[in-house]
Amino acid sequence: MPGCVVCARLVDIIDKQAGKRQEEYTFWPDVLECFGHVYQRENFADDIGGYFPTYKADPLRYVEPCSDAVKGWFKKLKDAGKVTFLLTSSHVDYAESLLENILGKDWQDYFHVAMMYARKPGYFTKEQTERPFYSIVNNKEGDEVNEIQTGCKYLQGSVHTFHSYLKKMSGKENPKVAYFGDSVRSDVLPPQSVGWHPFLILEEMEAEGLSEDSKDQTDGPPTKRGKIAGPSTTEKEFITSSIWGSFFTDQTVLNLPDGSVQTGGDEHDGMNGQVDRQFESLNTLWGYFIQTYADVAIPQLDYIADLPLDHQFGTFADTTHHSAGFFPQPPETLKKK
Incomplete structure (x- = not known):
């Protein structure tokens, strides 16, 4: 959505400078390159691009720690035998920084498994061969992983491999999954299409x-x-x-x-x-x-x-x-x- 505004304003600027409406515009590849410069996942470690350096300088200005009630809810779910998991499109270093500020240094204790840089909605739509899971080595993709293990964290992946893990953990052929997220595009439509039950944080x-x-x-x-x-x-x-x-x-x-x-x-x-x-x-x-x-x-x-x-x-x-x-x-x- 911000990209639409950027596009419209650039059209206005170019037209004003030229004094007339143009037949065609060639700026869009430059805009995409700018987005990459700001948000590409390597920028967190390299401390460049504007967005990540600003966040790292003062994380608690931008994120709010979870309440004790929510932390207790996570633990209650695990103690009751429910499989709890984290699924995020954020890269591992940025995701871990967010989680440490939101849940604490022990954030991994709240989940059976953590999947990062999942690249939703592709996580739900790509086949297992197109989007394998990878181990994490120095915050980058390591070896390809065919079977999910409890207590581990992974990069990328697809819902198909993860469903095999859920079947094993639950002992059910079609385990029910309640999935919580705040994006209609990534956390509602795609999970619903694979039979999950989306709870939208709205x-x-x-x-x-x-x-x-x-x-x-x-x-x-x-x-x-x-x-x-x-x-x-x-x-x-x-x-x-x-x-x-x-x-x-x-x-x-x-x-x-x-x-x-x-x-x-x-x-x-x-x-x-x-x-x-x-x-x-x-x-x-x-x-x-x-x-x-x-x-x-x-x-x-x-x-x-x-x-x-x-x-x-x-x-x-x-x-x-x-x-x-x-x-x-x-x-x-x-x-x-």
């Missing part, structure tokens, strides 16, 4: 308003729950838009050819079918992706950290009302005023 839920009651209780059994810190005013301003409106629902008024008027929040929507009268229609593009491909959306892991491991979540598959799928409840912008 900070827009809090940014657009989540009632104070929901920060202290859930629809599960009562528990002793600490106060959950929501986004700051600056974070809300960064996440929300005063131009585009809600991330979830569009209230645009449409004047139809027959002279009638319809709003984007009408109770019968061609995209979603019948909806709950208490809620606006989840009718934006991103809302459609979330409702169609995610199982559950939560603002942050703290909301579920104290729930029993057998808690039953309502999912977006229940299309009769828009409260299903959002946990602990839908954002305020979806509630009819």
